[in-house]
Amino acid sequence: MIRTIPTGRRARAGAAAAAAVATALLGACAPSTSGQAGEEGTPLPSVTVQDAASFNLDDLVAAAKKEGSVLAYDGSGDVKDMAEAFTKKYGIKAEGVKSKAADTAEKMTREAQAKNVTIDVNLFEDGPMLVGQLLPQKIVQTWIPPDLAPHISEADRNPLMMISKAYVFVYNTKLSPQGCPVKNIWDLTDPKWKGKVMLQDPLGKEVFTQWFTQMTKQGGDKLTAAYAQLGKGRLKLTEDDPAHEWVKRFAQNSPVLTTEDEDVAAGVAAPNQTEQRIGLFSIAKFRDVEEKGYQMKVCEGLNPWAGFAYPKFATIATGSKHPNAAKLFVHFAMEKEGFDLEAHAGGVSGNDAVGVSKNNPPGLTDWNGQLYRFSSSQLIADFRARQDIKDFWRLNHH
DSSP states (O other), X not given: OOOOOOOHHHHHHHHHHHHHHHHHHTSTTSOOSOSSBOTTSOXXXXXXXXXXXXXXXXXXXXXXXXXXXXXXXXXXXXXXXXHHHHHHHHOOEEEEEEOOHHHHHHHHHHHHHHTOOOOOEEEEOOHHHIIIIITTTTXXXXXXXXXXXXXXXXXXXXXXXXXXXXXXXXXXXXXXXXXXXXXXXXXXXXXXXXXXXXXXXXXXXXXXXHHHHHHHHHTHHHHHHHHHTTTSOSOOOSSSSHXXXXXXXXXHTOOEXXXXXXXXXXHHHOTXXXXXXXXXXXXXXXXXXXXXXXXXXXXTXXXXXXXXXXXXXXXXXXXXXXXXXXXXXXXXXXSHHHHHHXXXXXXXXXXXXXXXXXXXXXXXXXXXXXXXXXXXXXXXXHHHHHXXXXXXXXXXXX
């Protein structure tokens, strides 16, 4: 028997209650330390930037060499290349491990509780979990390289944004040589595209649910304006805001869900692909154009966004046994050499002196204009709304 669940405000109110229970079970997850306040007044641990004049990079390198090694975890396999380059540059043994954010957070939490910390650096894309759990529990901490601080904006310091990466809507250029077959993000909710859009399951990929919650705060006007461009009249809401309306209609249009971006890229752009689909996946997969002969391009001109840009943060384990090597690794990640290794397919550094990568994929010509940009000021709100939006997606996807 299928239980009927109410939609709209009542459904989200019930989900919010469940989220409150889940949050309570986290115990120490509710931030309690003093520092910069988040959007809803929840304080984050304060970050003090050391005076650049008192900082000496050579001294840090010497101290790091005495520690001998550093272990960095990252959701991207690019961390392995970064670790190799770090070792080559400084002669310090560095290991990079690719690990999903949730798995890394769980491991770091258990290590902290056991006072047996092995992970030194966490390059972390799950901002809500970072500010809602890891930072307030003091499992990790933020360190700002003093000599680079003048080029790191205040908005990107707490937590420290290392790089902005992107997920983009992509089409098969061989099957659609005239350009992207969809022109508007609302087209993806049309029956014509039912079962023909692919992405990782939002229930297992937190950056998608964060995109949904971010849009509820900042994307409503553009979503409404984009709908008006369809020529179907005014957007009629059955939910509380345009973002929830789009998420609902998109979920109900049966998008195909996977566990990895690799499956999405293959389903859209593999050389033997005969069915036109749209995929939403990381720009990192554009390496498959050269390596595997994939036929793909970003949906340039998609209204209002061709995808979204999300931040990845650099943190250091509070109980690191190699604190100076960890700081040096973060410093390396914030420099051009480290950034280039993380930005094989594009990105924007948290260090303004480094700027934007020249490797943006075909069709992504304007990072700021084409992408929805996450705001770090919304991270606490994203954390609180996480279970709510997951329940909302689960309710509507079929």
